[in-house]
Amino acid sequence: MTIEIKPAKASCNYQELVKHDRVHTSLYTDPAIFDDEMDKVFYSTWVWVGHASEIPEAGSFKTTYVGKQPVIVARDRKMKVHVLLNRCRHRGATVCEHKKGKAASFVCPYHGWSYATDGSLRGVPHPEGYADILEKGDHPLVGLRVEEYAGMIFATFKEDIEPLDTYLGAAKKWMDLFMKQGGGYPVKAGNAHRFRFPGNWKIQLENTTDAYHFPLVHKSFLSSVDQQTLDMLDFVEGSGYVEDLGNGHSVMVMIPELVDLEANLDAPIPARFEELAQQLREKHSEEEVRRIVRAVGGSGFNLNIFPNIACSMAFFRVLQPIAVDETEIHHVVLTMDGGPEEANCARLRMHEHFQGPMGFGTPDDSEAWERVQKGASAGKDLWILLNRGLPKEVETEDGRRSDVSAETGMRAAYQQWKKLMTA
Numbered sequence: 001m002t003i004e005i006k007p008a009k010a011s012c013n014y015q016e017l018v019k020h021d022r023v024h025t026s027l028y029t030d031p032a033i034f035d036d037e038m039d040k041v042f043y044s045t046w047v048w049v050g051h052a053s054e055i056p057e058a059g060s061f062k063t064t065y066v067g068k069q070p071v072i073v074a075r076d077r078k079m080k081v082h083v084l085l086n087r088c089r090h091r092g093a094t095v096c097e098h099k100k101g102k103a104a105s106f107v108c109p110y111h112g113w114s115y116a117t118d119g120s121l122r123g124v125p126h127p128e129g130y131a132d133i134l135e136k137g138d139h140p141l142v143g144l145r146v147e148e149y150a151g152m153i154f155a156t157f158k159e160d161i162e163p164l165d166t167y168l169g170a171a172k173k174w175m176d177l178f179m180k181q182g183g184g185y186p187v188k189a190g191n192a193h194r195f196r197f198p199g200n201w202k203i204q205l206e207n208t209t210d211a212y213h214f215p216l217v218h219k220s221f222l223s224s225v226d227q228q229t230l231d232m233l234d235f236v237e238g239s240g241y242v243e244d245l246g247n248g249h250s251v252m253v254m255i256p257e258l259v260d261l262e263a264n265l266d267a268p269i270p271a272r273f274e275e276l277a278q279q280l281r282e283k284h285s286e287e288e289v290r291r292i293v294r295a296v297g298g299s300g301f302n303l304n305i306f307p308n309i310a311c312s313m314a315f316f317r318v319l320q321p322i323a324v325d326e327t328e329i330h331h332v333v334l335t336m337d338g339g340p341e342e343a344n345c346a347r348l349r350m351h352e353h354f355q356g357p358m359g360f361g362t363p364d365d366s367e368a369w370e371r372v373q374k375g376a377s378a379g380k381d382l383w384i385l386l387n388r389g390l391p392k393e394v395e396t397e398d399g400r401r402s403d404v405s406a407e408t409g410m411r412a413a414y415q416q417w418k419k420l421m422t423a
Contacts, residue, residue, distance in 0.1 A: 012036070018418040020411065021387035028200040028376040028384075034324035040421050041307055042067030043157045046167050048309035048318065049073050049083055051189040052151040053337060054100065059117055062100040065320050066155060071144065072096050072106065073153060076118040081148065083155035084119045084141040095141070106141070115141050150175040151187065152309075170245040170398035174303045178311040180261040181334055183295030184288065188337035189316060190348075192330040193357055197366045199373035201308075201321040202417075204329060207365060208302050208310040208317060209252045209409030211236055212388060217368050221360035224353070228270055240300075240404030242389070243396060248306025248416025250409030254313075258300025265290040273297065279342045295336065296346050304409055306416050314347065315355055325373055331355040331362065386410050 012033060017024040027033060047066045050073045054062050061074040063086060070086035072095075086094045088108035095106040095115060105122055107114045112125040119141035124130070144155040147164035149172060154164050161167070168175070179187050197204075207213070215222065215236055222230055235254040242252045253259060257267075265287065269277050273293045280289040298314030310317040316332035333351040335344040354361035376384075389406020402408045 014418055014421040018414050019383075020415075021390060022383040022385050023414050025376045025379070025382050025384055027202060028373060029324065031324045034200075034321070036421065037321070037417075038067045040423065041417065042321070043069075044161075044420060044423070045158070045307065046147070046154040046156050046161065046164055047307065048152060048305060049155045050153045051187075051316070051332075052081075052148065052153060053186065053188040055081065057102065059102045059104060060100075061096065061098075061103060061117065063096055063098065066144065066157070067321065070094060071155070072141075073155075074106075074117040076116065080118065081146055081153055082118055083144040083146050083153075084115075085144075087141075088113050089121070089139040089141065090124075119143050150179050152305075167247055168249070168305070169247055171247075171249040171251075171303065171305055174245070174251050174301065175305075175311065177260055177301075178299050178303060181295045181299060181314065182336050183261075183292040183339060183343070185336035185339040188335045190333040190335050192318070192332045193355060193362070194328060194330050195357070195362070195366070196322065196326060196328045197369050198325055199327060199369045200324060200376075201319050201327045202413075203369045203372050204317075204319050204327055205304070205307070205413055206407075206410045207369065208312055209242060209250050209304050209413075210407070211240070211242070211252055211254060212405040212407075213368065217364045218361055220364065221354060224360055226272055229272060232270075236405050238404060241401050242404060242406045242408040243401040244399030244408055244412035246399050246412075248304075248413045250304045250412045251301055252304075252404065252409055253301045254404060255300030258294075258297070261294045261299060262291065265294065269293055270297070273346075276342060276346050280340055284340070292336070292340060292343050296343050296350070298350070304413065306413055315351060327369075386414065 017027060049064050050062055055073060055075045058075055058077045058079055061072055063072050065071065072084045072086050074082050074084065076082060086096055088095050090111055090113050093108050093110040095108045105114045105116055114123045116122050121139045144157055145159060146155050149164055149168055152175065181187055222233065232255060239256055240253045242250060244250050277289050277293050280292055302313060303311040308319050315334055318330040318332065320328040322328055333348060335347050353359055386407045389402035389408055393400050393402040393408060400408055
């Protein structure tokens, strides 16, 4: 069973709130706009809900949200993936409260209705009390439309939407490149560092395609790395670029030589990875060592897939809107499934260094996002500028491109936002 959310009638003139080079501050602060966004964006397009490695076996599941609606992402006994609304069809209680796990069924704790991992209703206590009213086939958990690409699982409430393959478009090439981080092994999505910040979800959406802030906000992080890494991360004046990939997606290439992790494997191994390389040489060929070491360092780009997932250098960044002024972020560490323990440990240490709760990157970003939300309350008719890089922007086969510090990716996201909000 599927259900389509009918968009609410627009209460604002969204055409006037999004210009080609700026957006109105009310997009961060107006609760009515936020409510409309849930209907017209999160319930009307493809939304990322998980990676295939998070539900590897029959019965595996994870819980998450599509917009503000709780869902279960589950693999049934035939290995098919389902995304189910997490609410009993009887009286509405959630049927699963665990973040992830493995189960043969989901049982409502209130009255005991039980559901298979494909959502079908399996059993009802004391069914005689319902006489002839209850037909099991009429009361499964509500399922969303589900499609998958490169191990990335997406769901939508909208039945007549374009196929996921079409929606992703030019972003697919970059998804394929990002998945080379397995270093010859499958990519595995691990545990997430979850936190909330008091700000609008679009503030964070902008951040993953914003190279301009990096040397300013992340001075403490840059002071903690070796000179070779510091030189590599000095990309604002480099040859990188930001490209609009269509449908609100964008890619920010910071380190062009690390776009394809399987290219130029004969390049010198960075000094910071030499000890790891020596450990790997005990059990792996030189080509395998170089592929694994390259993967440990991560991709040289950030890929934003509108509206809620970023493939960011070496991790997934997932955003979950909570309220107009509150957002939850999940930083999901990526490792090599079945890969060398020492290589995966190195990935974990790198993740902790920047994205972890005691890392150098996330706390600084979070404060910047909070300040943007706080500042958005000053003034009643002010605009957020998105005009950086416009003079250098050029047409490409996939969309538009400008230098690495341009706000091209943000402009792309807001044009998609306006398209959905005015549909």
